[in-house]
Amino acid sequence: MSDSLFGTPFIAAPMAGGTSTPALVQAVQAGGGLGFLAAGYKSPDAMSAEIGAARNLGIRFGMNLFVPDVGQLSPSPETLARLEAYRTELEPDASRYGVALPQLRTDDDDAWQGKIDALLADPVEFVSFAFGLPGKQVVKALQKAGTLVVSSVTSVQEALAAAEEGPDAIAVQHGSAGGHTAAFLSGTPGGGVQAAGTTAGLVAQVRAAVGLPLIAAGAIMDSAALRQVLAAGASAAQIGTALVRTEESGARQPHKDALGDPAFTQTAMTRAFTGRMARSLVNDFVRDHEGAPEGYPAIHHLTAPVRAAASAAGDPQRLNLWAGTGWRSSREGSATGIVRDFLSGL
Structure with missing residues (x-):
């Protein structure tokens, strides 16, 4: 399938928490790719400032938003x-670094409406969504403003629901992807029902169900994997883990180092860090909190001081080390060279 909607088959995934930067997007474009920035955890003003920084660099880019889960914003007494x-369970981790845990917060919708309003007032080329569907009204408003809209899914069922809203493309995330799952329909512990064993297999399933351009995501670490998902029907691939260790990545140094450390031998899906399933390298924190409850973004706020302190101490054992299952192939250097390597093999 043609990649004309994006102009390239290589898309740098939006990685919230500081990993995606205008410098990373610039380096990706220099290599022949397209990069996304991440609005998650930022204020609308901070998001707009990053848009301004990217425009000053003269680069193409997209912006990713988290769709708030209304159910998480109004938790039941049992959930509270x-x-x-879980807050009590985290106290030894906080004591290790001499930090205090915040009080429980359940009202954070990630400034959803403020970000939508800002993107309507000052449109960007692409806007993608994760953790849910934005709604037909939002999709149509962004498209009217001149923005191409991408919805993220993890299953055929979610793809069919997304297609009903009329986005311009769908990002298809396999369970092998690093970081948070984009799943929003129930059915499995990770969210949407996912039958395919590989990213290419899932893309083929979704391709058979919907006619929109598809972006493949999940353990795509080299040109061979890129070729596979393109052959399965994707227009492009969304690459994350392969870029985390690059010079232009804003990831914390202990995270970058852990991806190249042979002491880490596996990844797992965990709620321990944020209350939402995400794939991370298995460290002490993941092992200590295997029974972490669902509760995003409340748990994200609870663990934030611990994660920040662990990073400052250079301790990867209590840091969220997001990584896809192909993390062993990640490498250092400029993102420009990595993108060129991907594309040269096509």
Whole structure:
């Protein structure tokens, strides 16, 4: 399938928490790719400032938003009790670094409406969504403003629901992808029902169900994997883990180092860091909190001081080390060279 919608088959995934930067997007474009920035955890003003920085560099880019889960913003008494119990469970981790845990917060919708309003007032080329669907009204408003809209899914069922809203493309995320799952329909512990064993297999399933351009995501670490998902029907691939260790990545140094450390031998899906399933290298924190409850972004706020302190101490054992299953192939250097290597093999 043609990649004309994006102009390239290589898309740098939006990685929230500081990893995606205008410098990374610039380096990706220099190599022949397209980069996305991440609005997650930022204020609307901070998002707009990053858009301005990217425009000053004269680069193409997209922006990714988290769709808030209304259910998480109005937790039941039982859910609140589980979250408070988890806060107590986290106290030894906080004590290790001499930091205090914040009080439980359940009202954070990631400034959803403020970000939508800002993107309508000052449109960008692409806007993608994760953790849910933005709604037909938002999709149509962004498209009217001149923006191409991308919805993220993890299953055929989610793809069919997304297609009903009329986006311009769908990002298809396999369970092998690093970081948070984009799943929003129930059915499995990770969210959407996912039958395919590989990213290419899932793309083929979604390709058979919907006619929109597809972006493949999940353990795409080299040109061979890129060729596979393109052959399965994707217009492009969304690459994350392969870029985390690059010079232009804003990832914390202990995270970058852990991806190249042979002491880490596996990844796992975990709620321990944020209350939402995400794939991370398995470290002490993941092992210590295997029973972490669902509760995003409340748990994200609870663990934030611990993660920040662990990073400052250079301790990867209590840091969220997001990584896809192909993390062993990640490498250092400029993102420009990595993108060129991907594309040269096509």
